[in-house]
Amino acid sequence: MYKIVVAKELAPKIKWFEVYAPQVAEKAQTGQFLMVVTHEKSERIPLTIAGYDREKGTVAFAFNEVGRTTKELGLLKEGDYIWNITGPLGNPSEIKYFGKVLCVAAGVMIAPMRLQIEALRNAGNTIVAVIGARIKKLLFFKEEIKSLSHRFYTATDDGSEGYKGLDFLRELVASEKFDRCIVMGPVATLKKVSEITKPYRIPTIVTLMPPMVDGMGMCGVCRVTVGGEMKFGCVDGPEFDGHLVDYDELIKRQRMLLPEERLGSVLWEIGGCKCGGRKA
Numbered sequence: 001m002y003k004i005v006v007a008k009e010l011a012p013k014i015k016w017f018e019v020y021a022p023q024v025a026e027k028a029q030t031g032q033f034l035m036v037v038t039h040e041k042s043e044r045i046p047l048t049i050a051g052y053d054r055e056k057g058t059v060a061f062a063f064n065e066v067g068r069t070t071k072e073l074g075l076l077k078e079g080d081y082i083w084n085i086t087g088p089l090g091n092p093s094e095i096k097y098f099g100k101v102l103c104v105a106a107g108v109m110i111a112p113m114r115l116q117i118e119a120l121r122n123a124g125n126t127i128v129a130v131i132g133a134r135i136k137k138l139l140f141f142k143e144e145i146k147s148l149s150h151r152f153y154t155a156t157d158d159g160s161e162g163y164k165g166l167d168f169l170r171e172l173v174a175s176e177k178f179d180r181c182i183v184m185g186p187v188a189t190l191k192k193v194s195e196i197t198k199p200y201r202i203p204t205i206v207t208l209m210p211p212m213v214d215g216m217g218m219c220g221v222c223r224v225t226v227g228g229e230m231k232f233g234c235v236d237g238p239e240f241d242g243h244l245v246d247y248d249e250l251i252k253r254q255r256m257l258l259p260e261e262r263l264g265s266v267l268w269e270i271g272g273c274k275c276g277g278r279k280a
């Protein structure tokens with residue numbers, strides 16, 4: 001059982017948990033993820049490491065309450081316990097001096113991007129950060145990311161804050177040289193930014209979030225096609241070359257699960273939560 005030592009809301013339906021898990025914290029690195037099991041009967045879900053403190057023995061993640069499991073997780077409070085956390089899983093991000101790095105994050109993935117920006121900044125890179133969300137009130141970590149970056153932009157789908165959408169990036173990458181681009185967020189964002197950077201040959205690294213079951217390379221559920229080859233999102237990734245990913249195939253695979261997920265979420269909401277926030 002893993003105690004939640006900090007629980008806060010970053011934005012509507014986006015929560016941040018810091019959990020006491022010293023063995024995980026000891027090895028955690030930016031880019032890796034955890035498999036989280038809320039209670040003994042819930043599904044294992046992958047969540048990206050968004051922070052860690054080796055001295056305190058804590059690891060942090062942010063999650064969007066989108067379906068049954070993340071909504072159940074969101075019911076837990078500070079002092080409650082999570083049934084199981086496995087990790088760190090997946091490969092860490094490559095952190096070294098690249099030069100000028102464009103970091104683009106959307107939605108809940110703004111949280112792990114903050115950790116990656118901090119690491120890239122400490123490695124001496126010049127950081128140009130862009131954070132985006134559907135609407136203004138879903139933007140978070142603005143001050144934190146601004147203070148870690150050399151230049152900082154915001155964007156929203158409806159234009160309620162910053163640029164309207166990510167099209168402004170076309171002009172940005174056309175007018176200055178970037179040595180690397182890091183993208184985290186929904187597949188549509190990964191695809192769009194990769195299309196924008198490709199003509200300028202800016203090495204672009206995307207974090208893929210295919211459906212996962214074990215997160216350890218055994219089930220094959222997380223298959224993605226990268227550069228015409230089949231890869232496992234969990235053990236070969238989760239970061240890949242954004243210019244080589246078959247995004248349309250990934251979108252199709254995510255959509256295949258939609259009807260079942262929606263049904264599960266609705267049934268759970270009608271029936272209420274059976275687990276309760278557990279305290280050990």
Ligand SMILES: Cc1cc2nc3c(=O)[nH]c(=O)nc-3n(C[C@H](O)[C@H](O)[C@H](O)COP(=O)(O)OP(=O)(O)OC[C@H]3O[C@@H](n4cnc5c(N)ncnc54)[C@H](O)[C@@H]3O)c2cc1C
Pocket residue numbers: 033043045046047048049061062063064065066067068069070071108109112208209210211212233238254255257258261262264265
């Ligand atoms: C390596 C990896 C890292 C991840 N990191 C994070 C993270 O840091 N924070 C976070 O909130 N989520 C993250 N996710 C996605 C997260 O695992 C899913 O949102 C979660 O499993 C949904 O479970 P659920 O039962 O609540 O919802 P479900 O009922 O499974 O799904 C509800 C809705 O969310 C959509 N959805 C489910 N899984 C994904 C996915 N992988 N990508 C996009 N949409 C999805 C479904 O299509 C559906 O519309 C990550 C996924 C992977 C593979």
Ligand code: FES
Pocket residue numbers: 211212213214215216217218219220221222223232233234235
């Ligand atoms: S999640 Fe099972 S192989 Fe990747």
